[in-house]
Amino acid sequence: MSDWLHVHEGHAPLIVAMPHVGTEIPPSIEPRLIDPWRARKDADWWIEKLYAFAAGLGATIVRTTISRTVIDLNRDPSGASLYPGQATTTLCPTDTFDGEPLYQPGQEPDAAEIAHRRATWFDPYHASLRVQIERLRHTHGSVVLYDAHSIRSRVPRLFEGELPHFNIGTNNGATCAQALSDAVAAACANTPFSSVVNGRFRGGWTTRHYGEPARGVHAIQMELACRGYMDEPSAPFTAANWPTPFDAARAAPMQAALSNVLQACIAFAQEEKP
Known part of the structure; x- marks a missing residue:
């Protein structure tokens, strides 16, 4: 569809x-940043490689190459916090x-620039998601929107201690049928990896915005701890040691587990009647 949005x-x-x-930062923005590596540090590293098998399962994949520093496509565009009281x-x-500053002093985006970034990237990304949701609802009746993420295992500003490998988010059961949450949780439990449902990460704006179980749209977020x-x-973490390269052999056990997770999502949607 474009050079930054891939469907x-x-x-x-x-x-x-x-x-x-995504890790791309437009040349109009990058010179204003303190450190280009810092601006890319929090990307969901190698998720597109980790889930490369999903196309073979028949999944639709929507991804972007734009860095979250430019615009975070999983935040409430109104500015409301998804986790009030938490960083x-x-x-x-x-x-x-x-908590490290991204921009040189005085170079942060103002309201007009934020609105421009939203129109340029946020709105088209979500318009594309909506098109795919309605296309598949028309065909199947029910559809699962699986929002794929990852994060470093320890980020003290965001959470205490070490994150479980699988962090399943359904906004405390509001964004999907309990049967889907149970199926994903069961698939995760049948692995060597740790898991939690609606722990620190309960689903971002995408999950909360699109999840309408009564209409047959079941949204669920998976936040993976990178060490998995x-x-x-x-x-x-420094520019010299992060990110570490993607290693297919290293990732294979997690990929096998995720294949079972996605197959559980498909099986649920095929059986569910909206």
Whole structure:
């Protein structure tokens, strides 16, 4: 569809959204940043490679190459916090997950620039998601929107201790049928990896905005701890050690587990009647 938005249309009742895999920063923005590496540090590293098998299952894949520093496609465009009282980043972040400033003083985007970024990237991305949701609803009746993410296992500003490998989010059961949440949780439990449902990450704006179980749209977020599929260096993370390269052999056990998760999503949608 464009050079930054990529859509692979599949036939199964499953959409895998990847809003944070991008690392591209336009030349009009990058010189204003303190450190280009810092601006890319919080990407969902290698998620597009980790889920490369999804197309073979018939999934539709919607992903972007734009960095979340430019615009976070999984934030409420109104500016409302998804986790009131807890640290988080905004639609156009000005700091990293660790609280480090992204922009040189006085170079942060103002309201007009934020509106322009929203019109340029946020709105087309979500328009594309909506098109795919309605296409598959028309065919299948029910569809699962699976929002795929990852994060470093330890980010003290965002959460205490070490994150479980699988972090399943349904906004406390509001965004999908309990049967889907149970099926995904069961698939995760049948692995060597740890998991939690509606822990620190309960689903971002995408999950909460599109999840309408009564209409047959079941949205669920999966936040993976990076250590499940790639090597995480001991702190501090630097440009010299992060991200570590994608290693197919290292990622294989996690990929096998995720294949079962996505197949459980498809099976649920095929059986569900809206």
